[in-house]
Amino acid sequence: MHAPASELPVIAADILARVRGQNPRVHCITNAVAQTITANVLLAAGAVPSMTLAVDEVGQFVRGASALLVNLGTFDAERRAATVVAIDAAAEHGHPWVLDPVFINRSEPRAAYARELVTRMPKAIRLNRAEYTALAGTAADESAIASYARGRNTIIGLTGATDLVADGARLAAIANGHPLMTKVTALGCAESALVATCLAVERDAWQATAAALLIMGIAGETAAERARGPGSFAVEILDALHALDRGTLMAQARVS
Amino acid sequence: MHAPASELPVIAADILARVRGQNPRVHCITNAVAQTITANVLLAAGAVPSMTLAVDEVGQFVRGASALLVNLGTFDAERRAATVVAIDAAAEHGHPWVLDPVFINRSEPRAAYARELVTRMPKAIRLNRAEYTALAGTAADESAIASYARGRNTIIGLTGATDLVADGARLAAIANGHPLMTKVTALGCAESALVATCLAVERDAWQATAAALLIMGIAGETAAERARGPGSFAVEILDALHALDRGTLMAQARVS
Amino acid sequence: MHAPASELPVIAADILARVRGQNPRVHCITNAVAQTITANVLLAAGAVPSMTLAVDEVGQFVRGASALLVNLGTFDAERRAATVVAIDAAAEHGHPWVLDPVFINRSEPRAAYARELVTRMPKAIRLNRAEYTALAGTAADESAIASYARGRNTIIGLTGATDLVADGARLAAIANGHPLMTKVTALGCAESALVATCLAVERDAWQATAAALLIMGIAGETAAERARGPGSFAVEILDALHALDRGTLMAQARVS
Numbered sequence: 126m127h128a129p130a131s132e133l134p135v136i137a138a139d140i141l142a143r144v145r146g147q148n149p150r151v152h153c154i155t156n157a158v159a160q161t162i163t164a165n166v167l168l169a170a171g172a173v174p175s176m177t178l179a180v181d182e183v184g185q186f187v188r189g190a191s192a193l194l195v196n197l198g199t200f201d202a203e204r205r206a207a208t209v210v211a212i213d214a215a216a217e218h219g220h221p222w223v224l225d226p227v228f229i230n231r232s233e234p235r236a237a238y239a240r241e242l243v244t245r246m247p248k249a250i251r252l253n254r255a256e257y258t259a260l261a262g263t264a265a266d267e268s269a270i271a272s273y274a275r276g277r278n279t280i281i282g283l284t285g286a287t288d289l290v291a292d293g294a295r296l297a298a299i300a301n302g303h304p305l306m307t308k309v310t311a312l313g314c315a316e317s318a319l320v321a322t323c324l325a326v327e328r329d330a331w332q333a334t335a336a337a338l339l340i341m342g343i344a345g346e347t348a349a350e351r352a353r354g355p356g357s358f359a360v361e362i363l364d365a366l367h368a369l370d371r372g373t374l375m376a377q378a379r380v381s
Numbered sequence: 382m383h384a385p386a387s388e389l390p391v392i393a394a395d396i397l398a399r400v401r402g403q404n405p406r407v408h409c410i411t412n413a414v415a416q417t418i419t420a421n422v423l424l425a426a427g428a429v430p431s432m433t434l435a436v437d438e439v440g441q442f443v444r445g446a447s448a449l450l451v452n453l454g455t456f457d458a459e460r461r462a463a464t465v466v467a468i469d470a471a472a473e474h475g476h477p478w479v480l481d482p483v484f485i486n487r488s489e490p491r492a493a494y495a496r497e498l499v500t501r502m503p504k505a506i507r508l509n510r511a512e513y514t515a516l517a518g519t520a521a522d523e524s525a526i527a528s529y530a531r532g533r534n535t536i537i538g539l540t541g542a543t544d545l546v547a548d549g550a551r552l553a554a555i556a557n558g559h560p561l562m563t564k565v566t567a568l569g570c571a572e573s574a575l576v577a578t579c580l581a582v583e584r585d586a587w588q589a590t591a592a593a594l595l596i597m598g599i600a601g602e603t604a605a606e607r608a609r610g611p612g613s614f615a616v617e618i619l620d621a622l623h624a625l626d627r628g629t630l631m632a633q634a635r636v637s
Numbered sequence: 638m639h640a641p642a643s644e645l646p647v648i649a650a651d652i653l654a655r656v657r658g659q660n661p662r663v664h665c666i667t668n669a670v671a672q673t674i675t676a677n678v679l680l681a682a683g684a685v686p687s688m689t690l691a692v693d694e695v696g697q698f699v700r701g702a703s704a705l706l707v708n709l710g711t712f713d714a715e716r717r718a719a720t721v722v723a724i725d726a727a728a729e730h731g732h733p734w735v736l737d738p739v740f741i742n743r744s745e746p747r748a749a750y751a752r753e754l755v756t757r758m759p760k761a762i763r764l765n766r767a768e769y770t771a772l773a774g775t776a777a778d779e780s781a782i783a784s785y786a787r788g789r790n791t792i793i794g795l796t797g798a799t800d801l802v803a804d805g806a807r808l809a810a811i812a813n814g815h816p817l818m819t820k821v822t823a824l825g826c827a828e829s830a831l832v833a834t835c836l837a838v839e840r841d842a843w844q845a846t847a848a849a850l851l852i853m854g855i856a857g858e859t860a861a862e863r864a865r866g867p868g869s870f871a872v873e874i875l876d877a878l879h880a881l882d883r884g885t886l887m888a889q890a891r892v893s
Contacts, residue, residue, distance in 0.1 A: 157413055158432050164670050168867060182746055199432065228433075231431070232433075232438040232441050234438055310424060354620030354621070359421070363871075364867065412688070455691070457690060566686065612873060612876040
């Protein structure tokens, strides 16, 4: 039986506890701007990041990891070569992987590449509305994303003022988060890495994706209470993520 | 009629208001150390950074942007290839671009490359004294930089204890700033990206360059009042830039 | 006569004073995740970082620097080419260099490359237990690391809950540090750059290595007192390093 959206706060708390208990390693192929904040978000959540892009060792790193992130934010030859090897290794060893098709709305070659990667069966795709439209060719309404997710056997995690998480059958709407999250570079990229982290400890990809977006949104709200601007916000969200407890998750979640 | 230096605080406040209202996208070809802080400075100021270096898409990114930064801080083959494409795209679409010839005083091949780029008509060049001398072959006194700027039809934004901004006819001296700005890596690189941001909303390149250096200098002073060292300073300068208001700009500016 | 471990706090204070007085430039070939925090740690300590990887200028940068760091954290073709040129330049000009064989326990090609680099005579090798075992093929007990250091005429700086510094004849155990240091990405990489910095001003490589680990450990303890989590810890450790004084070093050191 599928858990309804109302159970997501409990599920998210359970998943976070498992991340902290198991410290899964998550391999991240991500853009240069996002690498440091992504590593720090994963460490704050309890995971262990690895980031190498070298083709002759990325396969070995992915094999020993529990999940993989592929972020298209810097679309260079080295990362494209690493991506092929990494996805092959993930497929071979049954590791889940997440696609973050950053800025595909600004570059047609990048969008075409993202569409090709979708055929390699990512467990989840995290993106914003403009990126979804560039990927799917339709507006990002609820029935469209559900249909897209069903057709590709994946999860769509669509972030915005309200985040939507669809797997074709289930849909969660998460109203947590804060506008300062868009004023710190690459927090969305780091959030995709957190989706990969949750997938490392939870096989239900819809639950894992929703848990990651909920955890990040609530950490963002806690951070915003303490921050005086985007500089301190970037610091506080790491502290908040590291300290996030079950009670805060349950009390703050706005999920439907 | 040209605005005198005494009007620069008002002009800077107007330019900052336009950045916040228009949210221009600024494409940055910059070094790996500077990418994150540059993106965060632009976001804090109200602009939208993009950073891709891939030759097959950088042209499209620059075309859709409002200004371009070319920073030579990591002088690798990928960035050199991207630079050629990016400057061509900026020229074709009439977008202003800024040159930051980082560390050309430490590497003759880099200095030669910078001299070649100057012939591609940057709207402004932001650099320190040692870099100026490596670029121009003369000491960085006021009449020399004015003459250099006039000869190349560009703006020289020379940063140091006092910043000088010259266009051949006009000269501004800006005494704002704080020594901790030199204790955080790549803040000068980020400042050059802020010059590009101001050029995105103001056609008078001398005004735009002076506004950027003035805004950054005052944000640095506000940050220094709150910081306990270079770590907290890097956080506070983003908060200060995000919160900077017209009153603070007018009260703190030391321009002549 | 060799200084015993009990004199290391005084020695570390002297070395730190020299770094602040001489501002040595340290060239760092390091991984993309570590570049920014490494540069900021060196600036906070009083050194001047440079980071270029371009083969046609890295030699000139190393020649003008006082020490070199080679970190294997992102093991790409560009960094491997730069490493060869940089080590040649360091050898030619008599500059000390430090090897940080990051994650060689996760990748056999990387471990083989590290073993090859050890023959190029690094003054010190900073690594953790798993990396030591991958490098040396034995467990990291005190007599093994002493024997390894003696055989290669280098210093082993082994970091962990207690850091060990061995040169074959002398052994120091440093019990300073804090668990939050493992929750901020690349702090270990930055610590290796601080070893290179201390080597730039102190010819006794055992003293220089021990001083760097002691300085970083005590800065970490000061930071932990003020931090609320890994985000604020990363900020506070830079402030603490910048403010670290002789009295704190002498009072806090736990060296045997």
